[in-house]
Amino acid sequence: MGFFKRELSPVEHFESALKARQAERQKLADRLSLTDALLAEKRGAAEKLAVAGAANAKLERAEAAMRAVEERAKTQRAALAECDEQVASTERALADAAAQRDRNLAADGIEALAGAIEQALPKFEAGAGALVGAVTTSAASMVEATRFSTSVEAVRREILAAADLICWELRSAAVRTRAGNANVALSAVLEPEQPQSAEIERQLIYTLNPLLWREAGEVRRVPAFALVGLPKGLLPAALRHQHVDHLNARRVQTLMHVHGSGRSDGEISPDDPHLVDLDALAADETDRAEANVA
Structure with missing residues (x-):
């Protein structure tokens, strides 16, 4: 039973093609070097015959030999120039293939991140559900516990919605990255938000x-x-x-699909x-509420 050969990746294919073309170019360059040396020799011989006043027949033969070598050198020089173009074209193709490989690796990483978030969600949902259930199924009832349960449920819904949106954004960014047209939105997805004051209670x-x-001033x-x-x-x-x-x-959800999550530290x-x-706005509402009470 024969062994199956592994199919070359685009990068490996172009690397192999580049090595072959570079080897071919070296052969052409070596041949041209030999031809140039021979041409110099033929020119020297023709020059000596002309200076020595050789017969016309000898001069014609020397010139014919020189022209033949000149034509050979011209042909080889053209072949070398064409080979140089092929080498340059293959180098560009190799660079493009390497860039695509890097984009694919980056896109795979982004998709893996989205998958990891989705895989972690059931555990989070189960944990949050257990906390809520511990309160709602208890025979005892306290306002603080009920408030805690309500807060946990609100956070659960918010995080599930945020996770759905970020996974959508990550996969969209992966598609753009793979296609080579990733834009600033990708950076917005991947770059962490600036740290905020921990003592202030916040909501996303x-x-x-x-x-x-x-x-904080x-x-x-x-x-x-x-x-x-x-x-x-x-x-x-x-x-x-x-x-x-x-x-x-x-x-x-619609706006995030249109605009993305944006950056919260943009210059305004x-x-x-x-x-x-x-x-x-908050101060005005407080003043209005106090005025109504009065």
Whole structure:
């Protein structure tokens, strides 16, 4: 029983072709070098005969021999130039094949990441469900436990929605990477968000307008159509005025498919007329509520 030969990859195929063409070029160059040396010899001989005043017949034979070698050198030089073009073309093809191989490896890694997230989701869902079940199936009832159960369920839904979206984005990025037209959206998927103040309680939310708020003495500005960790104290006002929405909202899923997750640390001009000051918005709502109570 014969052995099956492994099929060469595109990179291996072009590497082999390049080596063959380079070897062929070397042979042509060696032949041309010998022909040039012979041509120099024929020219020298013809020159000596002419200087010595040799008979016309000898001169004609010397010139004919010289022209024959010149034609051979011309033909070999043309063949060498053509071979040089083939070598250059093969080098470009090899570079393209290597780039495609690297893109495929990167795309495989992105797809593997999406697969790993999807495989981890059932464990997360089971764990969150167990926490909720521990409260809902208990005979005892406490407000704190019920509030905890509700929060866990909300987080569970939010994370499942976010995981679905990020897996979709990762697979879209893998397709673009494999095709060689990956854009900034890929970097937005793969680059981690800037670290935020750990002491501030936040919720992952999707922006519908450019926003700003103050945090630890600094002004934070985020673009529209971006995933951000918004301080929970600003969340109610932002939701009521529809400047943000939850990740599992249907319109957010559509917007993320259109715009991607975006980058929450993009440069936003302070003079942007669409920029919404969430601190001012929340303060205004607080003032209105106090006025109504009074």
